[in-house]
Amino acid sequence: MEYFVNLLLIGVGAALIHNFVFYYFVGLCPFLGVSKRIDMAFGMGLAVTFVISIASTLSWLLTYYVLRPGAPVSSWIWSTLGGGSGEVNLTILSYLVYIFAIASSVQFVEMYVRKFFPPLYKSFGIFLPLITTNCAILFACLEIMKNVVGVEPAAMWGLDQALVLSLGGGVGFTIAIVIMAGIREELELSEIPEPMRGPGIVFIVAGILALAFMGFAGVDSALARLFKAGMS
Amino acid sequence: MAMNGPTATERFVNGILPENPVYRQLLGLCPTLAVTAAMKPALTMAGAVLFVLVCANVLVSLIRGLLKPHLRILVFTLTIATFVTIADRLLAAYLYSMSKALGPYVPLIIVNCIIISRCEICSSKQGVVTAIADAFGVAFGYALALLSIATVREILGRGTWLDIPVMPLTQGDYGWSVMILSPGAFLVMGLLLGLWNWVEKRRARGRLGASAPGA
Amino acid sequence: MADDRAVEEPRQPAAEGVALSEPPKGGALSQAWLVLVMATFFGAALAGVEHKLGPVIAMNKLNETILQVPSLVPGAVETTPDMESAHGKNVFRALDENGRLVGWVVQGRGQGFADRIEVLIGLDASVATITGLFVLDQKETPGLGDNITTRAFRDRFAGIGTDVTLVAQNTTTNREAGVIQALSGATISSSAVCTIVNQTVNEVKEPLAEAARAASVVRGDR
């Protein structure tokens, strides 16, 4: 039970409280670029959620089994080669490996979907290449790395936590970009001072939305208390 | 295509204002907003971007003859990621507190479109000297944008500038906290962008007035 | 600017029949030789960088704690990391000028209002009282929650026994054992710190007290 509460808190935290766009400012490029129409925004959100899940799964696997100090693969090679004291630490490669893994896997998925599921490709596959270099994806990988490398074994994240974080982050991104698209569709009809047109007003609106999202702060601790009370 | 492109000086000057990466091209916004709560992290970030931009531009410019068109982005990304890792480690080693304050935003330079766009536009086509000039110009333009936002946010949010108290009543409970928090970043960015556009328009009209006959 | 200028005689758009593309030919690997060479080179170079800078960074991380130890444990002048005494926790032994154990510094972490809070807790040698508190890392609301880093708040923890459970309350008068006066407007951040302290202290109390006894026994033998 506590296990699920923990997962829930990670998910809610990533989706609402520490919303990727409004709290961490990651994924701003598509947030500004693809938020002109609600349907486009929704497709983008779905694609981000999908890619972020793939990327964090891959990066968790690579970090856990290859990169972190004392990871199974590297220590096996080290001991085969003669071994000795010390641990092989490949953490320094993590940024390179993540970006490599993200780019390649996304390209693969894109080609796959394009060949075998053309309708699906039309609706969300076209967003895939755009988000390979989206900071939200790399950011999720970095967050996961923060919770795998250099943490005591008890607190180390498993694949489940990594997945929940990325799903939460993706859902949060979708919420943010769809809200923004809805507002921008209305903005089209309103009188905006000349210099503020375009990105200017979008930033102002995003600021107000960020202010609103600050209201979610503390929801996780309240939820945690609620569940604890319910359990006892 | 036999074209030489802009000279080193032009590249340098263009990067700062006419093609300012943040205000003009709206590139690299994530770190721009995230690190500008105060001057010091903004300065550090600008320095890190300068380092990565110069190194990546030089290396790409050196190997530009070997690039295959369809693999060029992969090569750029590899190069950038490597230099970002080095920058990240250098910060952690010699400016530990700043490295902690910047957190994930240093590695996020990898996916910052500014650098990849400079590799694509300039250094994969032009020589090393031009590439360096370009890197400095764009990095200064970026720094200018970062510091302008950070100035507004730090002064309004904390009442200090580079940790020097500038606002009256900075003792005690001064603090327009929203300016330091994320909404402040969006609002200040939006308003500065508006200001930038307004000034641009004024200048454009000034030129127009001068050239229009007897208006 | 001249290059963007619209030329006077525009060409006719290519309107021939649509030709469809062929699958690409040639080995993917042989085309990617530059990528492979660069990947190898960069990998090696980065490992070299890490070899040079890694120790410095590790030192920085350690220093962050070690510099705080004298203010957290009265009488401490020297610090040694201790990874064995309480398994899985970052623990530091605080020693006085004679190398005698005068206290412990333990790293604790937990969820705050906004994000994770990391603290250093100073304990006396027998783990009977808290001697000090320092906030290593926090992202609480500026102006409200981030006041947990202030001296005034941290000092409220010093001198409290480890046998009571700490709670944060909005009182100024009530000085029951274990009641920490919460920061105004930041009750949750204050409670979070209390919870982290409670949890961490509970986890390390037994093993550290044990280790301290062992250390004094060794010292007694000498």
Added chain:
Amino acid sequence: MSIVVVTIALAAATLLILAVVMSTILGIANKSFHVPVDVRVEKVLAALPGANCGGCDYVGCSDYAEAIVLKGEDVTRCPVGGAAVSREVARIMGVEIRQAWPMRPVVHCAATLDKRKRRGDYEGERTCHAANIVSGVQGCVYGCLGLGDCVSVCEYDAIHVVDGLARVDYERCTGCGACVKACPRNIISRIPFKADRVLAVLCANKDFGKEVSDVCEVGCIGCKVCARVVSDLITIQDNLPVFDYGKYDPSQDLQAIVDKCPRESLVWIGKPTSRDIQETADETLSERVEADFKTTVDQTEWRG
């Protein structure tokens, strides 16, 4: 063997293996998952940077490449690639770089006061907004009212009412769009000026031919002659020809349809040619037109 050597070797090997595995998989996938597309799409895609930043307002480079080839989108939208990429794409597509196409307003009405029928006496406030609410000002409920709301909002003195009809001075106009917003009848729209002079439909009356000729001497009667001649460029919507300016090619000789038009709805607008200036030297616009515009108009100003 020291741990340092092993770490360095392992780091290099890890990346190498990763690179080999990824490029092999992608290479195989690229062949077996190949979907045939227009070869020009692939060429354009190869020319684009592939940064997929979304700066072009399209969803990634491939979407933009498709838009260029299939929908005739502007080739200069890539902020990452800049002018060099635009040129390359333009070369592949065999089109002109259109970044410089300025958007300029067109008043979709060609009827001067004397060409309008059933005009009533309007004594109200002298603004189009007010007159637009009142019925019976003139027979045509689509056409220009000529009271100059657009004139008053123009900051560049580039639109004037001449003979009761708003006319744009394309030498002064910067394409800011203020007049487009000001017009209560929405008969001003902005079109891309691919040349100094472009052909435009100067009528906004959506009624059938009979009703149009009842209220106007020059308005379009929806006879579709123009659409029959250049069917790829003009479609008829609501009894009005509509240009697809995306396909508009300044080099195409369109004088034929202007000559065929039974009314005066297809009109060349823009900067006058020197021949026009000579021919119309003593007519309405003479005092405003100067023959040598190279000295008065610089490129930046013209672009807006």
